[in-house]
Amino acid sequence: MKYRTFFATLLVVALAFTGCAKAEKAAPVPAKPAFKVGLVTDLGGIDDKSFNQGTWEGIVRFGEENGLVKGTDTKYLQSAAEADYVPNLSTFADEKLNLIVAPGFLFEKAMGEVADKYPTQNLLVIDTVVTKPNVVSAVFAEHEGSFLVGVAAGLKAKADGKNVVGFIGGMQFPLIERFQAGFEQGVKAVYPEAKVLVDYAGDFGAPDKGQALAQKQFNAGAYIIFHAAGGTGNGMIKEAKERSEKGDVRWAIGVDKDQYTDGIYGTKSAVLTSMMKRVDVAAYEVAKMTMAGQFPGGQTLVFSLKNAGVGIPNENPNLSADIAATVKEYADKIASGALTVSEVPAK
Amino acid sequence: MTMGKKKKNGSGRLDAVLVPLIAVLLGFLVGSIFLLFTGKSPLLMFNAMLQGVTGINIAMRSFNPRYIGELVIQAMPIILTGLCFGFAARTGIFNIGAEGQMMVGSLAATAVALTVKAPAFIHVPMILAAGMMAGALWGAVPGFLKARFNVHEVVVTIMLNYVALHFNNWTILNVFGSVDRVKTAQFPQSALLKSPWLESLTNGSRLNWGFVPVLIAIVAYWFILEKTTFGFGLRAVGYNKDGAKYAGMKVNRNIVVSMMIAGAFAGLAGAIITTGTFSFGRALSAAEGYGFDGLAVALVGACQASGILLAGLLFGMLKAAGPLMQSNGIPKEIGGIIMASIVLFVAMKYGIERIVTIVKLRRTKGLALPTETEEAGV
Numbered sequence: 001m002k003y004r005t006f007f008a009t010l011l012v013v014a015l016a017f018t019g020c021a022k023a024e025k026a027a028p029v030p031a032k033p034a035f036k037v038g039l040v041t042d043l044g045g046i047d048d049k050s051f052n053q054g055t056w057e058g059i060v061r062f063g064e065e066n067g068l069v070k071g072t073d074t075k076y077l078q079s080a081a082e083a084d085y086v087p088n089l090s091t092f093a094d095e096k097l098n099l100i101v102a103p104g105f106l107f108e109k110a111m112g113e114v115a116d117k118y119p120t121q122n123l124l125v126i127d128t129v130v131t132k133p134n135v136v137s138a139v140f141a142e143h144e145g146s147f148l149v150g151v152a153a154g155l156k157a158k159a160d161g162k163n164v165v166g167f168i169g170g171m172q173f174p175l176i177e178r179f180q181a182g183f184e185q186g187v188k189a190v191y192p193e194a195k196v197l198v199d200y201a202g203d204f205g206a207p208d209k210g211q212a213l214a215q216k217q218f219n220a221g222a223y224i225i226f227h228a229a230g231g232t233g234n235g236m237i238k239e240a241k242e243r244s245e246k247g248d249v250r251w252a253i254g255v256d257k258d259q260y261t262d263g264i265y266g267t268k269s270a271v272l273t274s275m276m277k278r279v280d281v282a283a284y285e286v287a288k289m290t291m292a293g294q295f296p297g298g299q300t301l302v303f304s305l306k307n308a309g310v311g312i313p314n315e316n317p318n319l320s321a322d323i324a325a326t327v328k329e330y331a332d333k334i335a336s337g338a339l340t341v342s343e344v345p346a347k
Numbered sequence: 348m349t350m351g352k353k354k355k356n357g358s359g360r361l362d363a364v365l366v367p368l369i370a371v372l373l374g375f376l377v378g379s380i381f382l383l384f385t386g387k388s389p390l391l392m393f394n395a396m397l398q399g400v401t402g403i404n405i406a407m408r409s410f411n412p413r414y415i416g417e418l419v420i421q422a423m424p425i426i427l428t429g430l431c432f433g434f435a436a437r438t439g440i441f442n443i444g445a446e447g448q449m450m451v452g453s454l455a456a457t458a459v460a461l462t463v464k465a466p467a468f469i470h471v472p473m474i475l476a477a478g479m480m481a482g483a484l485w486g487a488v489p490g491f492l493k494a495r496f497n498v499h500e501v502v503v504t505i506m507l508n509y510v511a512l513h514f515n516n517w518t519i520l521n522v523f524g525s526v527d528r529v530k531t532a533q534f535p536q537s538a539l540l541k542s543p544w545l546e547s548l549t550n551g552s553r554l555n556w557g558f559v560p561v562l563i564a565i566v567a568y569w570f571i572l573e574k575t576t577f578g579f580g581l582r583a584v585g586y587n588k589d590g591a592k593y594a595g596m597k598v599n600r601n602i603v604v605s606m607m608i609a610g611a612f613a614g615l616a617g618a619i620i621t622t623g624t625f626s627f628g629r630a631l632s633a634a635e636g637y638g639f640d641g642l643a644v645a646l647v648g649a650c651q652a653s654g655i656l657l658a659g660l661l662f663g664m665l666k667a668a669g670p671l672m673q674s675n676g677i678p679k680e681i682g683g684i685i686m687a688s689i690v691l692f693v694a695m696k697y698g699i700e701r702i703v704t705i706v707k708l709r710r711t712k713g714l715a716l717p718t719e720t721e722e723a724g725v
Contacts, residue, residue: 038674043632077673081635083624084669086553087417091670094411106529109627117551171632173529202516203632 035068037287038092039076040085042104044205046076050230050256051279055103055126057257058280062287085110093118099290101283103127105175111135122295124286126279127175129300137300138282142175142275143182143341144334145310146226148327149253149275150186152312153224155323156251156272158191162223166197168213168236170204170229174344179228179255179275181345190326197222198345201232210235218243218250224272226253237263240270251318258313273316278309305335366699367647367654371661374689381684382677391675399668414667416545416552420624422663423561424449427616428641429659430568431609433650435486435500437572438605439585444489444504445613446638447511448482450631452614453621454515455481457531457628460538460621461523467537474538475560475618482614483607485511490606494599500606508634516630523628531628540623557619564612569652571608581605613638643690662686 037059041052056076063074077088085107092100093114100121102111105128115123115132122134129137153165167183169176184196197217201209210229214236217225225240227233233255240252245265252263254274263271282303289296303309311331316324333339379389398404402414428445435442455477463473489503523531540555548554572578583591584601592598616637621628644662648654665682673679692699 071676075674075676077670078679080666080669080679082629083420083620083635087420087667088670090413090417090551091674094413095674109530109625171529171630205633 034073035066035291036072036095036097037062037068037074037099037101038095038097039074039283040088040092040100040102040107041076041078042085042102042106043079043082044104044230045078048205048231049234049259049262051103051127051277052076054257054277054279055101055283058278058283059101059287061280062284066291082106086113089114089123090117093121096121098122099124099287099295101126101286103279103283122290122297124283126282131298133298135298136286136296138279138286139300139302140277140279140282140310141302141304141341142178142228142277142310143185143343144305145275145277145312146179146182146228147186147189147334147341148305148312148331149226149273150183150188151190151327151330152186152273152316152319152323153183153226153251153253154187154189154191154194155326156319157187157194157223159320159323160223162221163191163193164195164197164221164223166199166214166217166220166222166225168210168217168225168227168229168233169198169200170232171202172200176200176228177345178343179226181343182341183226184345185341186330189330201229203232204230206232207235207238211239214239222250224251224253226255226275228255228275230256234262237271241265244268244270260313260315260317269318272318273312276311276313278303278311281309305331363649365703366696367649367658367693369699369703370647370692370695371689373692374685377688378681378685382681385678385681387675387677392672392677392681395671395675395677396664396668398671399664411550412548413550413552414671416549416554418660418663418667419558420553420555420663421666422659423557423623424616424620424637425640425644425662425666426561426655426659427564427612427619428637429644429648429655430564430641430652431482431486431613431616432638432642433645433648433655434568434572434612435605435609436645436650437585438581438601439588440490440493440602440606440609441501442486442489442504442606442609443501443638443642444486444507444610445616445641446634446636447504447508448485448610448613449617449620449637450508450511450515450634451485452478452482452617454511454518454617454628455614456618456621457519457523457534460534461531461628464535465537467539470535470537471540471556471622474622475615478614478618478621479611480614482610482612482617484610485614486606486608486610487603490603493606494602508638512631512634519628519630525630529630534622534626538622539626540619541626553624555623557623560615560619564615565652565656568612568655572652613641640686643686646690647693661689 039056039059044052046052046056059074063070068074079085079088101124103126107125108128108130111125111130115135119134124136126138157165165187167180169180180198187194187196199213201213203209210232214225225236227236237252240250241263243250251272252270254271256277258274258276260269260271263269305311382389382392394405399414399418402412403410431445432442456474459474459477489500492498492503493500519525519531525531540557542555545554580596581601583596584598588598644658645655648658665686669679669682
């Protein structure tokens with residue numbers, strides 16, 4: 001009796017599997033060998049309005065220019081936990097994509113591990129340096145771009161008769177401190193009397209914390225806040241927007257990409273300008289080099305003001321012509337090397 | 348059809364298996380329906396899952412055992428946090444502090460890994476023991492507060508999760524001097540559960556010796572609860588606190604001890620993740636969700652050792668198949684929807700049991716006395 005049950009189950013299972021197999025055989029269309037680029041996001045997700053999204057946009061732009069199909073030739077994997085980084089990268093490596101991109105210094109260890117396991121796989125890590133022959137590292141001169149938004153914030157505060165500005169960081173480590181350092185120097189360069197408030201949220205994905213810190217700084221008199229806090233910073237922009245809507249005008253400065261649209265209320269935007277870190281440029285450029293057969297493995301590429309890897313957006317509706325011109329002057333000075341910006345905040 | 352055949356084994360036992368099984372199937376059904384809305388074929392999803400479990404890709408006709416290794420890696424921590432929740436639940440305590448107990452476990456493991464110098468066969472057991480002890484200590488706090496002052500454990504364990512998170516981060520950054528402010532230095536080789544042999548066996552997955560203590564933990568869970576007088580006492584408190592007290596059992600002591608054992612399971616999970624999956628201590632930006640996954644695993648596994656093992660493997664499979672599903676254009680949220688639906692359907696246990704009974708009744712039509720059959724089924 002028992003055996004009969006067993007065989008019956010076995011038969012059902014076998015039938016189910018063959019059913020699957022038949023359907024699957026028909027499904028995949030034999031694709032011509034194409035160029036494939038994959039992105040693995042960190043915990044922020046693909047729509048973080050910042051880093052992951054920016055990188056993805058660069059990959060999509062590259063894909064569109066080269067006739068790649070979104071979803072099969074260019075695709076992404078989102079990570080739910082830090083423990084997902086290695087399996088996500090490995091899954092793409094198993095699929096033998098031509099280039100795998102991972103934005104964020106949190107990928108440092110995972111990238112190193114995967115680079116060793118798949119020595120022929122081309123990898124690009126953004127925002128940190130991984131010294132392996134098959135990894136390209138793209139880093140940014142964040143302090144330079146932050147200096148420019150510091151100048152903009154200082155001039156704007158001065159023009160409107162305010163003397164406090166603020167900075168909100170995600171987690172406090174050297175990379176994020178570069179934003180703080182550049183911003184502080186920029187403010188001081190044009191408005192030495194101004195006070196810069198500094199807070200760290202300890203989190204890149206908590207808009208509620210960002211909003212709470214923004215309330216704190218705005219209540220302490222801050223007129224403009226610059227954030228380097230990923231998703232956490234969206235809470236700050238929300239707070240600036242809500243206050244401005246009620247007539248208490250405050251400004252936010254976006255980060256990583258042009259966040260102007262995130263600050264829109266009515267016909268205006270609470271986002272003064274943004275410190276753009278062109279992760280899209282990095283992803284785009286490296287993908288282009290890889291496709292041309294010139295994958296710069298083992299190298300560290302620096303994206304700075306000089307090669308337009310950082311900077312403020314071309315369109316800044318909230319900046320007066322004077323301020324924009326002064327910012328441009330400083331940008332030229334830094335790009336030419338006439339002015340150097342320190343990477344560490346003054347203690 | 349199968350239902351009719353299985354019925355011969357006796358219906359009480361059967362329902363314990365059948366109800367979760369139906370819940371799982373319904374969960375997959377809901378997930379498939381959502382997937383159809385996104386315009387993707389559920390077959391893609393099932394192919395990805397099959398690959399997640401067996402490493403075999405039917406569509407590409409390839410075999411990659413790495414996925415089997417990753418399945419185990421994903422399942423290990425949630426099985427342990429499942430045991431953690433389940434153990435306390437059997438004693439009538441709603442312990443949602445597995446996440447925090449796990450974090451202090453991983454912190455203790457980090458401390459021992461970095462400060463003690465010993466050969467691997469001493470170092471590794473020391474690390475695991477440290478993780479378990481820290482977790483037990485963290486679990487003892489809400490246990491004590493509940494036993495002594497009748498403070499509700501849900502509130503205390505939630506709060507302690509946050510305390511654990513920030514305590515972990517502060518200690519990692521300030522005591523172990525992290526350079527980049529997110530992780531400690533690399534652990535010495537003697538501290539790691541990693542095994543090149545297991546890795547090469549599974550084509551470079553992160554499979555490590557952590558599965559051995561997990562298996563021991565599952566057996567221990569079963570043995571303590573089902574086979575010892577002590578475990579009987581714990582379960583008695585869970586069934587009826589006042590009754591247990593009246594019978595002369597040390598209810599308060601049992602609550603504290605139960606929370607300590609539960610915490611030890613979670614602490615072990617922390618130690619295994621830290622020295623197996625990773626090889627350095629980590630500052631966390633937020634809770635990673637292992638605690639709540641464990642809760643779901645325990646609920647689906649009906650707080651039974653074997654059930655938790657199977658549910659842990661099932662949820663581990665859904666997590667491990669995640670990258671494959673995403674790579675095929677299936678939103679990563681589908682896996683979450685399936686897990687959530689399964690838990691939901693398990694919660695609707697009585698409704699499903701009722702339906703099963705009615706179906707059985709229909710099948711035995713012709714036989715008289717339906718009310719008696721119904722009683723036997725319940």
